[in-house]
Amino acid sequence: MAAQLMAARAAAAPDIADLATACANGAAESMLARDAAAPASGGARPPLVVIGHRGKGMNALASPDERLREVKENSVRSFNDAARVAGVGYVEFDVQVTKDGCPVIFHDNFIFTEQDGEISGKRVTDLGLEEFLSYGPQKDQGKVGRPLLRKLKDGRILRWDVRSDDALCTLQEAFEDVDARVGFNVELKFDDDLLYQEEELTGTLQAILKVVFEHAEERPIIFSSFQPDAAMIMRKLQDQYPVYFLTDGGTQLYADPRRNSLDEAVRLCRAGSLHGIVSEARAVFRHPSAVARVKDAGLSLLTYGQLNNGPEAVYMQHLMGVDGVIVDLVKEITHAVAEFCAAVAPEPGQENTEVGRFEFLDMAAPVQMTPHFSQREISFLLRLIPELAQ
Secondary structure (H helix, E strand, O other): OOOOEEEEOOOOOOOHHHOOOOOOOHHHHHHHHHHHHOOOOOOOOOOOEEEEEOOOOOOOOOOOOHHHHOEOOOOHHHHHHHHOOOOEEEEEEEEEEOOOOOEEEOOOOEEEEEEOOEEEEEEHHHOOHHHHHOEOOOOOOOOOOEOOEEEOOOOOEEEOOOOEOOOOEEHHHHHHHOOOOOEEEEEEOOOOOOOOOHHHHHHHHHHHHHHHHHHOOOOOEEEEEOOHHHHHHHHHHOOOOOEEEEEOOOOOOOOOHHHOOHHHHHHHHHHHOOOEEEEEHHHHHHOOHHHHHHHHOOOEEEEEOHHHHOHHHHHHHHHHOOOEEEEOOHHHHHHHHHHHHHHOOOOOOOOOOOOOOEEEEOOOOOOOOOOOOOHHHHHHHHHHHHHHHO
């Protein structure tokens, strides 16, 4: 059975102690059946799942916003910091596999350091595990790591300075050291500039699955990837956890046409029996009618991108039927989500008599809904439209 997400029906976002567990067991199925049999709460919208981007947010080293340099991204510390924020259901992170077969968590394709005044970079997948872990802060206080630098999109290379630093980590360490109540959105990371053969993709995915199967236990897991073939192969290799296709939705174009629109993403998901789409939020706003087509295909829809750091944009997506958002400003957005859960509470006489009860939401079978706009909702939209027009 596909993994399930449990989220609060109550007005406030769920506390971390009540977050979902991903299950493929009978207990989960019985709870799902129980909640499916429960009466609906007057057409209330399902809760919005909040997912911490690379933990408590990505590191934007050149940004004037200090919140984006608060804690090292894709680290155990960042994952646990996000897990402590009430209302966060999952943390998202990027997994690559070293040349000696170990899945590690790191976003960039290349890792940079400086020695004797010279900057050098190496492809992460060309490193052995020991060399990879030698960059940056070390777990062993007696060791000094290589200086860790990052290359920005504009070509600048900066020191990877954050307020709260932490060591690089493996996927296994994340399972062992991160609060078990928070789910993992495991992005299967591949280089857009490389061509991969099926055998290579399969070997990489099997190395990741080995760690997941050995250490996931009851933790909720979803897989996602921008690499269409990797997503399709992961779906064939296992049926325990949902697999999502990541797409820019046409906001950036690629040689592979499967990556160039939400409609292409829907076709890929149907062809490969995938469970959902993770789209750049801008694509959803540019093509709002595509949301209905995603839902009509029986797919779940998550989004990512800078727009998701604005409460108005997140709220608009909630009204449009998006199931979850990947965000950098974890505290701010979870607080906003709690507020708009309160704003759309049932009318008097339609209250859910089981206030605070949690229910499972199947990410592979999102709830269909038609939004009804209150005056408060309209005011949010009016504030949002000028920002999108710019």
